[in-house]
Amino acid sequence: MVGVLCESRAVDETLAIIETSDLTYTYPGGTEPSLVDVSLTIEKGEFVILTGPSGCGKTTLCRCFNGLVPHFYSGKLEGDTTVAGFRVSEHSIYELAKHVGLVFQNPENQLFALSVEKDVAFGLENLGLPREEMKRQVDWALQMTGIADLRERAPHELSGGQQQRVAIASVIAMKPDVMVLDEPTSFLDPLGAQKIFEVIDGLNKELGITVILVEHRLDLASKYANHVIVMDEGKVVLDGKPLDVFSSEDARLIGVGIPKATRLYQALRESGVHLNSIPVNSQEASLLLQEVLTRDRG
Amino acid sequence: MSVFEGFRFRRVFSPIHELDPRVKFFYVCVVFVIAVMFTQLLPLILLFLIQLPFVLMAGVQKEWIKSMRGASLLALMIFLFNFLFTYFYREYPSFPPSSSLLEYSLSMTLRFIVLVESFSIFFLTTSPDRLGLALEQSHVPYEFCFAFTTAVRFVPVLAEEAQTIMDAQKARGLELERGNFIKRIKNYIPILIPLIVSAIRRSLELAEAMESRAWGATDKRTNLYVLKIERRDYILALISISMLILAVYIWLFLREQIPSLIPLITA
C-alpha cells in the first residue's frame, strides 16, 4: 500500500497558486479514469517535478492545469482545480492562458509561424495586444531564453533544443504565473536537456514563475526541484521534498527513475553504511562519501 | 521536382522582394488580362521581354530559368495540340498549314509562357509569411491565412517525414520500384497511411498548442508585422496601370495594325 507523504512539507494555503481537490477525470470513451482523487497544492514560486511511470496521468494532470481538460477534451470531470485564483472549469482556455502556460513534448508541433519572432508573438497577437507592447514583450522573452539572435530564423532550421526554447519564449511572453512543461526534453540529447533545465531554472529563480516539470530524466532534473510529486495509475502516491520522495521505498517499488546517487545511498544503507544525508546528484554524493571515507580513516 | 524550385521562395533582399504582395498581385493580374487580350505574337513577345528586368532586379535568374525549363514541356504540348487541332479543324485538307496558323499557335504558347513567367516572379520574390500577411490585411478571415502559413511551414517537415516512412518500410522489405503498375500503387499504401495518421496526430497537438496560447481570445487579433504601401509600391502600381491603359488603347484602336511576324518566321 503506498502512502502519501505530505508531512514533510508545511503547506501554506495562502501561498498556493494551484490547488486541486479530489480531481477525477475520464477521457470521452475511456473505460477507466485517468485521474483518481488527485488532491495537491502547489505554492507560488515552487519548482515542481511531476513524475511517474508512463500512463500514470501526468500529462492529463497538466492539461487540467490550463483548461484543456475539460474545455478541449470534454469527458467526465469531477472535483476542482484552481489556478492563480481562477476555477479552471469556469474559465475558458484563452482566459487561463494569461496565467498558465503549457510547453509540450514535441518541439516541432507547437511552432506555427515562419519566423521565431512571429511564433513568440503568437499568443500576444491572439490576445489583441497593441503592436508596440507586443514588440517589447517579444524582445524580452527572446532575451530571457537566450535566443535573441535566432529571431528571424525559420523553425525548421533550428535544432530541437532551440525549438523548445522558442516554445518557452512564446509562453513566457504572455507573462504567466505558472509554466507547465510536459516532458520538454524527450527529443533532446543530454546537453540540450541540461540547457533547457537551466533556462527554466533561471525563469523560476529570476522571475518567480512557478514551474511544473514533467520528467523521466531525474538524473538531470532533480537538482532544480524543491517539490516532487509521483503519480501512479492516476493517483498521487508521493508528494513532498525531493530527498524524501527519492529515498522512499515506494519510489523504488513504483519504478521511478531515481537518480543513481540516491540509489547508491540506498544500496550502501542496506549494507550498513550510512551517509550523513541523502544525495540527489553526484556532487552531493561525492561530498558525503568523502566524509564517510575520511571518517573511517581517522 | 526542379520545376518547383522555380517557385520556391528564397530569403534574398532586393527591391522586388520588398514590394507589397498585394501590389505584385495586381501586377500579375494586369499581365494576365493583357496576355488574354491579344492573340497576336508581337504584343506577347513584348510582354515577355518587359518582365525580364524584374527577374534581373530580383536576382532570381537561376530559379526563374528552372521554372521556365519546367514549363517548356507543357508549352511544347500546348503548341502541338493547338497547332494540330486548329489545323485539322480549320484548314484540312489544304497542305501545307498556313503560316498564320503557325503564328497563332506560337502566340497561344507564348501566352502560357508569359503567365508562368509572371507567376514565377511573384512566388519567387514573395515570402510565404508576407503572403499570409497580405491575405490578412486584405481582410481574408484569419483562419484561412493561418491555415496557409501553417501549411507552408510544415511542408519541409512533411517531406522529411515521408522520407523517413519510406526508409522504414524499405527496411521491412518493401520494394517501391518493382512490380506492375497496380502493384506499385498498392506499394504506396504503407507510405500514405502512416503519413496521414501522423498528420492527424500532428493537427491534434497543434490544436492543443494553439488553444494554450489563447487562440480565440478576441475577434480583434493584432499583428506583430504590418505591410505598408511604400513609394516603390506606388511605382509598380503606376507601371501596371500604364501598361493596362496602353494595352487597352492598342486593342481598341490599333488592333488591326499590329504587324504580323510571319515574314520573320518564314524567312
Place this chain on the structure above:
Amino acid sequence: MIEVKDVFFTYTNNVEALKGVSLKIREGDFVAIMGQNGAGKTTLVKHFNGLLKPTKGSVIVNGVDTREESVAKLSRRVGFVFQNPDSQLFCETVEEEVAFALRNFGFQEKVIKTRVEWAINLLGLTRYRQTSPFMLSGGERKRVALASVLAWDPDVVILDEPTIGQDYQQKEKLRQFIIQLNTQGKTVVIVTHDVEFVAECNPRVVFMVEGKIVGQGAAKQVLTDRKLLARASIVPPQISQIFMGLADFGLPTDVIDVYEAKEILLDFLEAKS
C-alpha cells in the same frame, strides 16, 4: 560482420554527415553508438542496411558491398528498428503488421504463421493480436515495431534511440530484452545518447563527434575517460561522476555500475577497519 571502410557521406543538401568513418562490427557484438544529436550516428547505421550508400569509401555486410545489393536484400540480414514506431504502422491488426515484412521477404504462409506467433509472444502482445496498432499506447506500439523486425530473425538488430520517451521500468525491460537478444547470438547495435542506459547495458561503445569516430572501447573505459567525454560533449554517468570526485582516495575511476560502486566502497571501508 559489418565493415565500414573510410566512409564519407554527404546529404543532397550538401551537409557532410560522415567524414571518414571506419568501424568493424563482428558477429555477436553488442555495440552502442553514442554522440550528440547531429553527430552522424543515425546516418552511419543507415549504411548498414543500405538505406544510405557512401559517397566515398565502402560498407561491406557479410562480404557484400552495400552498393551492390538492394535495401530489401540487405534488410533480410540487418533489421532496423526506427526511433518512431508510427513511421511504419499501417495495418489493421497487430498480427498483419508483424507479418508484413515476412510477406515482403517471401516467406511461406505456414512459416509466417509460426514466426508471427513467436514474435507476438516474445514481446508480450498476445492479447493485442487482433487489435489495431493505432489503438495501443506508445510503449505498446514500440513493442509492435520491435516484434515486426524480430519476426524475420535478422542476424543484426539495429535500434535507433530506443529509450526516447520511455519511463524507467520500460527502459529496464528493454535493457534486459536487448541483453537477452545478444546472449542468443544476435549482433545488437543501439544508437543512443542515453548515457545511464548504456552504463547499465555495458556494451562496446563508439563515440561520434561531427561525423567522425573519436573513441571506442568497453563502456567502462570510454564512459570514464574525461578527455573523451569532454570532446564528445557527453555528460558522464552519475556513478562515474561520483568516483571522479573520489579520485584522491585511490579508488578505481572506471566505475559505471551502482552495485560495483557499492562493492568497491564497502571493500575500501572494510580494508580501513
